[in-house]
Amino acid sequence: MSAGPAEERKAPTMATTSRIAVARSFGSPDVISIENHEVPALAPGAVRVAVRAAGLNPVDARRRSGGFGGRPPRTFGSEFAGVVVESADPGAPVGAELVGWAAGGANADLLDVDPRATQPKPEGLDWLTAGGLSGAGQTALTVLDTLGLQPGAVVLVHGAAGGVGTLLTQLAVARGLVVLGTASPKNLDFVRSLSATALDYTGDLPAQITAASAGRPITASIDLAGSRQAGDLAVAIRQAGGAAVTLVPETMQSHGIQILSSQKTPARLRELLARAADGSLKLPVEGVSFAELSAAHARMDAKHATGKLVLDLADNPFLPASAR
Numbered sequence: 640m641s642a643g644p645a646e647e648r649k650a651p652t653m654a655t656t657s658r659i660a661v662a663r664s665f666g667s668p669d670v671i672s673i674e675n676h677e678v679p680a681l682a683p684g685a686v687r688v689a690v691r692a693a694g695l696n697p698v699d700a701r702r703r704s705g706g707f708g709g710r711p712p713r714t715f716g717s718e719f720a721g722v723v724v725e726s727a728d729p730g731a732p733v734g735a736e737l738v739g740w741a742a743g744g745a746n747a748d749l750l751d752v753d754p755r756a757t758q759p760k761p762e763g764l765d766w767l768t769a770g771g772l773s774g775a776g777q778t779a780l781t782v783l784d785t786l787g788l789q790p791g792a793v794v795l796v797h798g799a800a801g802g803v804g805t806l807l808t809q810l811a812v813a814r815g816l817v818v819l820g821t822a823s824p825k826n827l828d829f830v831r832s833l834s835a836t837a838l839d840y841t842g843d844l845p846a847q848i849t850a851a852s853a854g855r856p857i858t859a860s861i862d863l864a865g866s867r868q869a870g871d872l873a874v875a876i877r878q879a880g881g882a883a884v885t886l887v888p889e890t891m892q893s894h895g896i897q898i899l900s901s902q903k904t905p906a907r908l909r910e911l912l913a914r915a916a917d918g919s920l921k922l923p924v925e926g927v928s929f930a931e932l933s934a935a936h937a938r939m940d941a942k943h944a945t946g947k948l949v950l951d952l953a954d955n956p957f958l959p960a961s962a963r
């Protein structure tokens with residue numbers, strides 16, 4: 640890795656402090672504050688990105704509430720899209736537009752990233768979609784790759800309208816699977832728009848499943864909802880010879896369903912970006928500002944998402960004008 644002259648490796652900016660979302664204690668959404676920090680030196684081997692958009696995920700709400708244990712403080716954000724502003728890596732030069740994942744800290748103006756956990760943002764892909772794709776999308780691909788189902792298989796997706804469910808449903812349909820997707824009444828039309836059969840979990844779900852599957856066995860149950868009903872149905876499907884997986888620790892604990900965890904790879908991110916760029920994978924996104932971050936966490940706590948909330952940092956002073 641060769642480094643060019645310093646002025647070629649660092650974009651000029653007037654700002655000397657950068658904003659980052661922090662929780663200094665565990666609790667409800669109002670523990671989040673936006674702090675201003677001195678800009679530190681770039682970590683060795685890292686590339687510094689000015690964040691333009693960063694998807695919000697239930698894992699952030701769990702970190703905030705103390706669900707993973709440990710001690711505060713906590714930062715948030717494990718997926719991002721942005722522009723390189725400092726780099727010693729010729730593969731990710733200053734000005735490059737990247738999409739990627741991180742262990743945390745992407746709800747910030749500046750994020751130091753491992754360039755191996757990034758891919759170029761396709762030209763023309765909007766920033767908010769790019770910033771919300773990596774985490775939920777790679778989780779969806781992990782689930783589908785793990786199950787390895789054949790075209791024609793019927794899968795029951797609990798929580799088909801959320802961040803993971805929206806992407807998983809479309810990716811499953813693209814693989815030739817038949818998707819029965821559960822949602823509340825407000826999200827049924829949306830789930831239908833993803834080419835799934837929409838089932839209302841507030842009604843008689845077993846009867847709807849029987850009608851929708853038309854005598855075909857359910858090959859797999861995928862729980863993204865963490866509800867007791869989803870756990871009960873997963874057990875029944877497994878007893879009938881199908882597969883059952885969950886992403887929710889509570890369903891693993893209450894029903895003994897196999898839990899999967901997201902496995903992130905450059906190849907998975909490339910697939911998602913290619914599909915989003917050619918329009919075959921849609922992700923409805925709603926941008927929120929730093930000032931709206933606590934309210935966005937409250938919405939995540941309510942667990943009734945349609946698509947994804949994405950932190951919109953168009954006002955990031957480190958961004959070049961072309962990315963604002």
Ligand SMILES: NC(=O)c1ccc[n+]([C@@H]2O[C@H](COP(=O)([O-])OP(=O)(O)OC[C@H]3O[C@@H](n4cnc5c(N)ncnc54)[C@H](OP(=O)(O)O)[C@@H]3O)[C@@H](O)[C@H]2O)c1
Binds near residue numbers: 696864
């Ligand atoms: N293990 C991992 O690596 C991993 C990775 C990513 C996510 N996750 C977990 O996976 C889950 C889903 O993530 P996400 O980002 O898709 O969450 P999300 O965006 O909050 O979506 C959750 C969806 O669940 C639906 N829902 C709520 N109650 C339901 C019920 N009783 N029955 C059926 N659906 C219900 C909601 O839709 P309605 O309004 O229609 O109810 C909502 O769209 C979360 O628990 C998250 O923590 C785990």
